Amino acid sequence: MDRTIIKSVLLLLFFYSSLTIGQTDFSKESEELGKVYWYRDYDKAIAAAKRELKDVLILFQEVPGCATCRNYGKNVLSNPLMVETIENEFIPLAIFNNKVGKDREILAKFDEPSWNNPVVRIINTKGNDVVKRISSDYSSLTLLKRIKEALKSNGRIIPPYVKILDQELSSINTGNYKEKHFKMYCFWTGEKQLGKIDGVLSTESGFMNGEVVKVQYDPSVVDETTLENYAEKYSFKPVDPSKTYRPASNDIHYYLRHTDYKYVPLTELQQTKINSAIGSGKTGDEYLSPTQRKWFVNIIEGKVKKNKNLFDIPFSDAWGYMKKQFPITIASK
Secondary structure, three states: OOHHHHHHHHHHHHHHHHHHOOEEOHHHOOHHHOOOOEEOOHHHHHHHHHHHOOOEEEEEEOOOOOHHHHHHHHHHOOOHHHHHHHHHHOEEEEEEOOOOOHHHHHHHHOOOOOOOOOEEEEEOOOOOEOOOOEEOOOOHHHHHHHHHHHHHHOOOOOOHHHHHHHHHHHHHOOOOOEEEEEEOOOHHHHHHHHOOOOOEEEEEEEEOOOEEEEEEEOOOOOOHHHHHHHHHHOOOEEOOOOOOOEEOHHHOOHHHHOOHHHHOOOOHHHHHHHHHHHHOOOOOHHHOOHHHHHHHHHHHOOOOOOOOOOOOOOHHHHHHHHHHHOOOOHHHO
C-alpha cells in the first residue's frame, strides 16, 4: 500500500481515538455506571474540561457493587435526559472505589472511602469542589439540584431540556401535580394555548359532553386561580371532574403528530411544549436535548428512516430503540 495512504489512515485513526480516549462505553461496563459515557482517566478528564471550559462530574462508584450502587446506575444514571445533561454539560468521570492503581490514587486525592456507596462531586479544572459533595443521598432530584448549582456557578445558562428534566422529576415522577379539565370549542386550540403556560406539565384532548382538555399542572409554579384566569381569556370553562372523561386518542398533541417530531423520542412534557410551539407557528427545537436535535436533523435529511412512530411509545423504550437505530456518542455530538 502507498505510504501516503497508510499515513493518512493512521492520522485518521489517531484523530478518532483522541476524541474518545479515556472514555468508556456503558454497554461494556456494569449497571452501576448507568448509561453515561464516562471518562476513566482523571488527567484526561481534566484536560478535556480545560479544552471545553466545563466542570468535571465525578462518580465515585463501587463496581461491581451492592444493590444501592446498582440501583443508582439504573434509576438515576440511566434516565436519558439525565445522561444527556451529564454528558453535554460536564466532563463525566467514573472512579471505581474498589480498585487499585489510578483509581485508588484519585480516591486518596479526594479523601474518599474505598468500598463505598455512590458519591458524586463536581469539580473545576483545579480539582476544587464547585458544589457540595453528594453522599448518602441517592435521588435524581439531589443530583440535578447540584448540577443546576454548578452550572450557575460557572456562569452557564441552564438549557431548556434540563429544565424539562427538572420539572418532570419534581412533579410528574413524584405525583406532585394537580389536574383540571377545561371545556372549549376546539381541543386542538385548547392544547396549544394551555400548553404554553409555565407550570403546565401535560395537556390531553378528550370528551366530557363536548371537547375538553385535561391539564396536569404543578401548583408550586402556577396556581389554580392563575390557570383559570388564563383559560377564561380564551373562553375555556372549567368542567366538573366528576363527569365521565374519555381521551380523544387520535387528537392528543394534534400539531406534533403531523410533523417529523413524532419520530423522535420525547417525554410527556416535551410533547406538550413542542405541540404548543408548533401550533403557534414556531419550532420545538429549543426543547430538545443535543442528541434529540441530532436525531431530528438526520430524520429531516433522510439519514434516519421514518419507519417507526415513537409518539405513543414510553420515553425510555423509544430512546432505546432510536439509540440502536442511530447511535450517537459524545465524540459525534
